[in-house]
Amino acid sequence: MRITLVGSRHFGVATFNMLREHGVEIARVVVHDGEDRLAAAARAAGIDVVVQADPTLVAATEIAPDADLIVTAHSHARISKGALAAAKLGGIGYHPSLLPRHRGIAAVEWTIKEGDPVAGGTIYHLADRMDAGAIAAQEWCFVRKGETARELWERALAPLGLKLLAQVIDFAKTHRTLPAIPQDEQFATKAPALS
Incomplete structure (x- = not known):
């Protein structure tokens, strides 16, 4: 591949x-x-x-x-x-949220700002709209009380992204295709950059 x-x-x-x-x-x-x-x-x-x-x-x-x-x-x-x-x-990317929640550049920051008790990561198909393509893999993790966005990223979300990317790559190597589950638009939220 x-x-x-x-x-x-x-x-x-x-x-x-x-x-x-x-x-x-x-x-x-x-x-x-x-x-x-x-x-x-x-x-x-x-x-x-x-x-x-x-x-x-x-x-x-x-x-x-x-x-x-x-x-x-x-x-x-x-x-x-x-x-x-x-x-x-086509293409895939890793987004550090449970898409369709927190679409945008500051997903981890919005996870903390919103007080989400659960976070996660998504491998998604690249598409015209930002972070809106079909889901190839997804997994969740808990957010620790008082954890900063950087701490959450380093402790859980970056390692989770590598794990999920590896799973999807291995699937693609074996099957020559990618899993694809459409995102449910009714649950979509935005995560624009925080000033």
Whole structure:
């Protein structure tokens, strides 16, 4: 399975390492910043790195030829329709909430702000609308009293994301398809950036 990984920062590198451990070919890494630690990790491994021409959008030309799947890991760029069409299975991403709850850039922060006793993570199909694609995998965890967004992310949500991504990748390798359960729009909430 040939994967184009789009991402950044620590979670991008952790996803990069997990994918390599799961025996998939990372054909290309796409980053918004050529100096990002994910770009450095990919270059050190001899993997092609492309810096997005537009930091808010991944274009079809930036996806590796003959890619089976696009995986996003800490990317805030939209994946264009053309880019999704360039990969046989489209694309998936990890969102640190129980989608459709807390769609948006600050999901973990809104989990804490809303006082949610339960949090979770979702692997979802990349789609036109932000965080609105079908669910491929989902799992929940408790939120500890007094826990900050960063503490929740580091303790539970980042490790959960890697675990769920690995499960979906393994499923895709075996079945050459992805699970897809539509999100229930009546439960959708927004998680815009907090100032």
